[in-house]
Amino acid sequence: MIDLAIARVVEMRPSILISGFLGAGKTTLLRHLLKHLKTNDIKADVILNDYANAMIDSETLREDSESIEALGASCACCEGMDFLIEMVIKATESDNDILLTELNGTADPLPIVESFTLLENKFKLFPRWHVCVIDARHFEERSYHNRLERDQLETASHYLISHQEEVSTERLANIRLRLKEILPAASFVTEEELASQVLSLALAKKKCILNATNDAASNPPSKSPYHHLSHEITACQILFPQRVKIEKIKPWLKSLPDHVMRAKGLFDLTDDLQKRYLYERVGKDIPDTPYPVSLKSTVPSSAILIGPELNPSQLLEHAQATLLPEAQLSS
Numbered sequence: 614m615i616d617l618a619i620a621r622v623v624e625m626r627p628s629i630l631i632s633g634f635l636g637a638g639k640t641t642l643l644r645h646l647l648k649h650l651k652t653n654d655i656k657a658d659v660i661l662n663d664y665a666n667a668m669i670d671s672e673t674l675r676e677d678s679e680s681i682e683a684l685g686a687s688c689a690c691c692e693g694m695d696f697l698i699e700m701v702i703k704a705t706e707s708d709n710d711i712l713l714t715e716l717n718g719t720a721d722p723l724p725i726v727e728s729f730t731l732l733e734n735k736f737k738l739f740p741r742w743h744v745c746v747i748d749a750r751h752f753e754e755r756s757y758h759n760r761l762e763r764d765q766l767e768t769a770s771h772y773l774i775s776h777q778e779e780v781s782t783e784r785l786a787n788i789r790l791r792l793k794e795i796l797p798a799a800s801f802v803t804e805e806e807l808a809s810q811v812l813s814l815a816l817a818k819k820k821c822i823l824n825a826t827n828d829a830a831s832n833p834p835s836k837s838p839y840h841h842l843s844h845e846i847t848a849c850q851i852l853f854p855q856r857v858k859i860e861k862i863k864p865w866l867k868s869l870p871d872h873v874m875r876a877k878g879l880f881d882l883t884d885d886l887q888k889r890y891l892y893e894r895v896g897k898d899i900p901d902t903p904y905p906v907s908l909k910s911t912v913p914s915s916a917i918l919i920g921p922e923l924n925p926s927q928l929l930e931h932a933q934a935t936l937l938p939e940a941q942l943s944s
């Protein structure tokens with residue numbers, strides 16, 4: 614029962630936390646949610662966590678949200694947690710209707726879910742949904758990283774399967790069964806269903822009675838014995854101080870070593886002065902069409918490479934030889 618002597622009425626906003634392995638489709642989902650919210654006059658604060666430089670992704674979302682904060686710490690679940698907490702507290706001062714947070718592709722969401730719960734009075738976020746994006750191509754076929762993928766979905770209230778069209782009907786049915794087993798209480802949603810449910814949440818933003826005690830909380834450590842896997846992945850950022858030839862980008866991406874699990878590059882091209890382009894590689898897959906980004910973006914032309922124990926000097930030499938001799942490592 615709520616003690617009326619200490620209870621107060623606090624305006625709460627919904628929070629959507631998006632997790633999922635590297636390249637699963639988190640930013641794609643976030644972009645879809647933001648477009649749907651914007652069309653319906655709902656304003657969102659967005660926190661993006663990514664390896665080394667969350668700015669590249671944030672540039673691809675600027676058209677859909679004016680309030681984006683990029684958390685460049687490699688891991689929001691540990692060394693970036695204090696920054697994340699500061700950003701969420703800052704977001705409480707905004708009048709926007711909902712907070713969307715995208716975690717980096719190897720973050721363990723548990724400590725974040727716990728902090729959001731423990732700091733409920735400060736963050737003023739309710740309800741708090743955790744949506745996990747599962748990549749149908751690679752689910753439970755990541756060998757050493759299966760445990761991390763599993764940790765990323767264990768606290769999910771909702772889950773969504775991306776790249777469905779790239780697997781057989783049989784594999785998809787098996788994935789659905791496995792997920793039902795692992796997450797019996799969570800809701801399976803499509804991108805459209807989630808967008809419409811998130812919109813309803815934001816529209817229903819209402820006052821909740823909140824117990825005013827319980828303000829203090831420290832960052833809880835993860836309880837997962839596999840949490841260390843989140844930290845075995847490294848990132849390296851290469852800067853391209855001059856325009857790059859379009860025909861060199863895909864061969865460069867293709868020729869990156871196999872252990873580069875994810876690559877994202879925002880390029881100024883010699884052949885197109887009207888736009889900048891985001892090129893990607895997820896595992897060994899390279900999407901056919903790059904994502905166009907506004908010229909207004911101020912992020913330098915650069916690429917982020919992610920994988921276990923990357924060797925930045927070798928990757929730089931490779932970029933200089935195949936893409937742009939003037940390429941440099943970001944300090």
Ligand SMILES: Nc1nc2c(ncn2[C@@H]2O[C@H](COP(=O)(O)OP(=O)(O)OP(=O)(O)O)[C@@H](O)[C@H]2O)c(=O)[nH]1
Pocket residue numbers: 633634635636637638639640641642663717718774775776777875893895900
């Ligand atoms: N065919 C297909 N492509 C998709 C789907 N979801 C995402 N993609 C593409 O996959 C690539 C990676 O998607 P992102 O949304 O950037 O993935 P992410 O999880 O945010 O990546 P990180 O932040 O690096 O972990 C992009 O080129 C997307 O357009 C899907 O369901 N089907």
